[in-house]
Amino acid sequence: MSLKINKRDNGEVTVVDLSGRLTLGDASAQLRQALRELLDGGRKKIVLNLGQVGYIDSSGLGELVSSFTTVKNSGGQLKLVNLTDKVNDLLTVTKLYTVFEIHSDESAAVQSFR
Amino acid sequence: MTEQPRRVRVTLESRIESVDLGEELARGVAGAAGFDEDEQYKLSMAVREVLINALEHGNRGDANKPIGLGFSLLDDRLVVEVQDQGKGFDIAQVPDPRQDECLLKTSGRGLFLVRCFADDLRVKPSNNGGATVLITKLYTNNSGSKTAKEKQS
Numbered sequence: 001m002s003l004k005i006n007k008r009d010n011g012e013v014t015v016v017d018l019s020g021r022l023t024l025g026d027a028s029a030q031l032r033q034a035l036r037e038l039l040d041g042g043r044k045k046i047v048l049n050l051g052q053v054g055y056i057d058s059s060g061l062g063e064l065v066s067s068f069t070t071v072k073n074s075g076g077q078l079k080l081v082n083l084t085d086k087v088n089d090l091l092t093v094t095k096l097y098t099v100f101e102i103h104s105d106e107s108a109a110v111q112s113f114r
Numbered sequence: 115m116t117e118q119p120r121r122v123r124v125t126l127e128s129r130i131e132s133v134d135l136g137e138e139l140a141r142g143v144a145g146a147a148g149f150d151e152d153e154q155y156k157l158s159m160a161v162r163e164v165l166i167n168a169l170e171h172g173n174r175g176d177a178n179k180p181i182g183l184g185f186s187l188l189d190d191r192l193v194v195e196v197q198d199q200g201k202g203f204d205i206a207q208v209p210d211p212r213q214d215e216c217l218l219k220t221s222g223r224g225l226f227l228v229r230c231f232a233d234d235l236r237v238k239p240s241n242n243g244g245a246t247v248l249i250t251k252l253y254t255n256n257s258g259s260k261t262a263k264e265k266q267s
Contacts, residue, residue, distance in 0.1 A: 023162075024130055024166055025130040057159065057162055057166070057224075057227075058166065058223040062219075062220035065217075065220050066220045068218075069218060090227070093226075093227075093230050094212060094226065095211075095212040095217060096217065098217065099217055
């Protein structure tokens with residue numbers, strides 16, 4: 001299953017819903033393009049909703065890191081919400097949980113920007 | 115008495131689609147070997163990561179260089195072999211991606227994940243000069259072994 005991306009604005013914050021597999025190939029490119037469009041449009045407070053992402057490989061993890069760095073270098077912030085157990089485990093073993101601000105609740109993630 | 119191992123071997127093209135195919139194949143073999151769903155996920159993820167490594171770093175995306183993928187079901191373990199046509203590499207030189215200086219790197223986590231998800235990971239030079247990566251998954255607890263053997267008998 002490929003990656004589906006949906007963007008929703010909540011005030012100054014944009015929630016990006018991801019659904020499917022974040023893996024090597026098109027999915028990583030899709031996420032990069034979506035974030036590029038947001039940044040170009042001046043949307044710099046971004047929450048990635050990973051609730052429907054059941055599978056991430058090392059390329060997908062790399063794309064998350066790239067996303068984090070790109071947004072940060074543009075003066076914005078990228079936060080994660082609704083991690084599935086598998087994704088949470090991957091972020092834990094790779095210590096990437098120390099890089100990202102992670103929330104279990106979308107409203108809390110949005111509020112954290114204010 | 116030691117039984118003869120059952121073996122499956124395929125040759126994959128150096129394409130992204132082959133990574134997906136190899137992952138699915140690994141999941142199927144792990145299921146046939148009696149591993150539960152969680153262990154099937156771990157083994158297929160490990161195989162996926164080694165295939166990505168073979169595609170990107172070994173064969174460098176050269177479509178003319180195939181990737182060999184083999185599975186051997188032994189008495190006490192499943193061994194997966196991935197063979198590329200690259201220059202080989204020393205796994206001891208691969209840095210730990212959890213080091214502070216590596217955390218913001220966008221690559222370099224694949225083999226680490228294999229170590230997390232498999233019982234053993236080895237790399238040896240291939241006869242053709244490339245690398246052969248060996249992943250071992252033991253039949254332990256409620257995974258593999260008896261279930262698969264009972265299915266055979």
